[in-house]
Amino acid sequence: MVALALTPPSAERLRAVDGFLTEAWADQARHDERLRALAVEVRFDRGVAHLTGEVDEPEQLRMLRDRVGRLAGVYGVWCRVRVGGRDPVVVDLGCGATKQWPGNLGLDIFPAAGVDALADLSGSLPLADDSVDVLFAVHILEHLIDFLPLVDECHRVLRPGGVLHVMSPWWGHVNAVADPTHVRLLDVQTIKGVCLMRPPGTPRWHPLHAATDGASIFADLTPLDPDAAAPTPSHLARFFD
Template identity: 85%
Template sequence: MVALAQTPPSAERLRAIDGFLAESWADQARHDERLRRIAVEVRFDRGVAHLTGEVAEAADLRLVRDLVGRLAGVYGVWDRVRVAGRDPVVVDLGCGGQKQYPTNLGLDIFPAPGVDAVADLSGSLPLATDSVDALFAVHILEHLIDFLPLVDECHRVLRPGGVLHVMSPWWGHVNAVADPTHVRLLDVQTFKGICGQRPPGTPRWYPLHAGCDGASIFADLTPLPPGADPPTPTHLARFFD
């Protein structure tokens, strides 16, 4: 359980943690035969793992995501990895002028440099069903009174195996209330509700990763198809109370 008095790591400690994570991953890659044929580079930035490169099939990317996400100190696993020669379709929601990767498609309600299409994120996304490999919702959910319709739209547009990356201020940090345009408070537990406690018939999610660094919360979610088994209690216990 996250303590209310949790202090975010200093910049110096975050750099040290990134160094530790890089060494740990390099050691694992040397000793895990499954990784020797996979050409994926892993870089750590403030506890977020960034994956680049190319894999022959989606199962290879899932393996790397899973193994990187198991390292202690990783808050999220973000990637721009080509699969079977195809560039991923990656969309930044509410990006403003700051995309997570320059080649992402940027959507925002206001036009700005970096915004490729103007869209009201509280309504339907102007994206085809099963057309996107990854969605970034970085510092956007806290601006929406009801963000569940957007989460449902993300479920619709993601391809099977796609990932929704969320980053928002943690409710216990001053950043959550310092911005008067923030209308929702979020916690890691919020994503337990999204993944396991929604009404029957609503889109369901599987948590790949979730965590908090004392200032921000992170979650990587992948859509569950209709009829799929829900996350097990043991898997949910990895991230949630």
């Protein structure tokens, strides 16, 4: 049997990496006047960048996300940023009693303290087309035998430029199989399949970020219009084999 080569970083190393990322971002922001002018806070937690604050234009947020995501050691870029004075609509799918951020709209099949509306995530989401800016699917996809209908629903409800944040156990870590309610194994290459290997006519995604820390996989996806150009090979090479 071949041993898995990927070992999750220790909590001590993750704290050290967060410190490095904080210093690296501060240095980058000092030397880029586009970033200095933005009223946005960037905080790193175990390799995930959390963006809060406000920008004037959607293009500024896209640029900011891209700059943060290019830092080595970032696994995902999670945003709750006001654009043009409007608060983003953020939805937690399968949130249970704990939301990723207070104030998110929480959907779950079971009632709990953090649940604002009941929804079976294997069916249609009780959300209008183009009505959501950010969707969190944290430890959700591994519980669904077929998660593609949910991914398609996410595409339907996200506004142009919206983002789906995915986090799930990596297939090679014990957490992927320790929970008997997990019915799927996932890898970063699974995200490649979602973005590039769907039949013609199905919703298309552009990967903003995809990574694994050896315990979990992370992906930030934004919807693509049917007529939009596919991601370039150089962009895809950042994330996928």
